[in-house]
Amino acid sequence: MIVVISHPDDAHAMRVIRCLEERGEPVLLLDLAQLPRHATLTVDYRHGPRPQIRYRQADGTVHPLHEASAVWWRRPQAPDLSEVTDPQTHMFTANEWNEALNGLWQLLQDARWMNEPTRDDAASRKARQLRVAAEVGLRTPRTLITSDPDEARGFIRDLAPRDVIYKTFSCTHAIWRETRMLREADHAQLDTVQVAPVIFQEYVPARADLRVTVVDGRLFPAAIAWTPRAGSIDFRRNVGEATITAEVLPADVHDRVLALMERLGLVYGAIDLRRTPDDEYYFFEVNTAGEFLFIEDRTELPIASAIADWLAGRALSLPDAVPRASARPRAMPMDTIAS
Ligand SMILES: Nc1ncnc2c1ncn2[C@@H]1O[C@H](COP(=O)(O)OP(=O)(O)O)[C@@H](O)[C@H]1O
Numbered sequence: 105m106i107v108v109i110s111h112p113d114d115a116h117a118m119r120v121i122r123c124l125e126e127r128g129e130p131v132l133l134l135d136l137a138q139l140p141r142h143a144t145l146t147v148d149y150r151h152g153p154r155p156q157i158r159y160r161q162a163d164g165t166v167h168p169l170h171e172a173s174a175v176w177w178r179r180p181q182a183p184d185l186s187e188v189t190d191p192q193t194h195m196f197t198a199n200e201w202n203e204a205l206n207g208l209w210q211l212l213q214d215a216r217w218m219n220e221p222t223r224d225d226a227a228s229r230k231a232r233q234l235r236v237a238a239e240v241g242l243r244t245p246r247t248l249i250t251s252d253p254d255e256a257r258g259f260i261r262d263l264a265p266r267d268v269i270y271k272t273f274s275c276t277h278a279i280w281r282e283t284r285m286l287r288e289a290d291h292a293q294l295d296t297v298q299v300a301p302v303i304f305q306e307y308v309p310a311r312a313d314l315r316v317t318v319v320d321g322r323l324f325p326a327a328i329a330w331t332p333r334a335g336s337i338d339f340r341r342n343v344g345e346a347t348i349t350a351e352v353l354p355a356d357v358h359d360r361v362l363a364l365m366e367r368l369g370l371v372y373g374a375i376d377l378r379r380t381p382d383d384e385y386y387f388f389e390v391n392t393a394g395e396f397l398f399i400e401d402r403t404e405l406p407i408a409s410a411i412a413d414w415l416a417g418r419a420l421s422l423p424d425a426v427p428r429a430s431a432r433p434r435a436m437p438m439d440t441i442a443s
C-alpha cells in the first residue's frame with residue numbers, strides 16, 4: 105500500500121493518486137484532519153516487536169499502515185481539534201497528537217519516504233539551504249539574515265550601489281509577502297526588522313526564473329519568462345502571464361542540483377534558480393514539497409507520473425525531458441503558486 109499524506113483539496117496529491125490508481129496500485133490518502141472525529145489511530149504492540157498500526161475510518165474500513173511500502177509526505181494536516189475549546193486543553197491535546205504522530209512516522213521507517221519528515225524539516229530551512237547550496241558549488245546571492253537594524257544598514261551600505269531585495273522566510277494565505285526591492289523610502293523602516301528577522305540579498309537580475317523539480321535524481325527544469333509588472337521582481341506575481349517552457353540545464357548546474365538534493369537527503373524538491381542576463385545561475389531555495397502542476401500543465405513534463413512511478417517502486421523509465429514550446433499562457437491565481 106502507498107500512503108499519500110495530504111488532503112482531498114490538494115490537486116497535486118489527487119493527480120498522483122489518479123496515476124497510481126491507473127497503474128492498479130493500492131493507495132490511501134491519509135488526511136490527518138480526519139482525526140480525531142472521523143478516524144482513529146491504534147498502535148498495537150501485542151504481536152511482537154513490530155507493532156501493527158491501524159487507521160480506522162468512520163465507515164469501519166481499517167488500513168494497516170505498517171504495511172505501507174511507500175509514503176509521500178506531501179501536505180500533512182493537523183488533527184482537527186476545533187471542538188476542544190479550552191486553550192490549555194487544546195494545547196495539551198495538540199501536543200499529545202503531535203507526539204503520537206511523530207512517533208508513528210518513526211515506525212514506518214521500512215517504507216520508502218518522499219521525503220522522510222525529519223530530513224524534510226531540516227532541509228526546508230532557508231538558512232541551511234543557502235550554506236549547502238554554496239558548499240556544492242551553486243552560486244548564491246550575497247545574503248544577510250538579521251533582526252539587527254544596524255547590521256541591515258551595514259549590509260546595504262556594503263552592497264551599494266548594487267540593489268538589495270528583502271524577503272520573508274514564509275508566508276501564509278492571509279499574509280502574503282513577495283520579494284521586494286529595497287527602496288530609498290524603505291530605509292526609514294529598517295528599525296522594524298527587530299520585530300522579526302528579515303532576509304536581505306543582493307538583487308539578482310533575471311533573464312529567466314527557473315523551477316527545477318527533482319524526483320529521485322531526475323530533473324524537470326522549466327524556465328519561467330515574464331515581464332515584470334510595475335515594481336514587481338517576484339515571478340509568482342507574474343506567473344499568470346509567464347511563458348513556461350521545458351529547459352535543459354548546463355551539466356555543471358545539473359550536477360550541483362543533484363549534489364544539493366543528495367546532501368539535503370531529499371528524494372523530491374522544487375528548486376528556484378535564476379538565470380541572469382550573463383547566463384549565470386543563482387540558487388534561491390528548495391521547496392521540499394513544492395508545487396509542480398503549474399509546470400506540468402504548461403510544459404507537459406511528466407512530473408506526477410514520475411512521482412507515481414517512484415512511489416510504486418518502479419524505475420523511472422520515462423524518456424528524458426525534451427524542451428518543447430509552452431502551451432498558451434493561462435491565467436492563474438497567485439495563491440495557487442505556493443512554494
Ligand atoms: N536575491 C534576489 N534577487 C532578485 N529576485 C529574487 C531574489 N530572491 C528572490 N527573488 C525573486 O523572488 C522569488 C521568491 O523568492 P524565493 O527565494 O524563492 O523565496 P519564497 O518563494 O519562499 O518567497 C524568486 O523566485 C525570485 O523571483
Ligand SMILES: [Mg+2]
Pocket residue numbers: 376388389443
Ligand atoms: Mg520560491
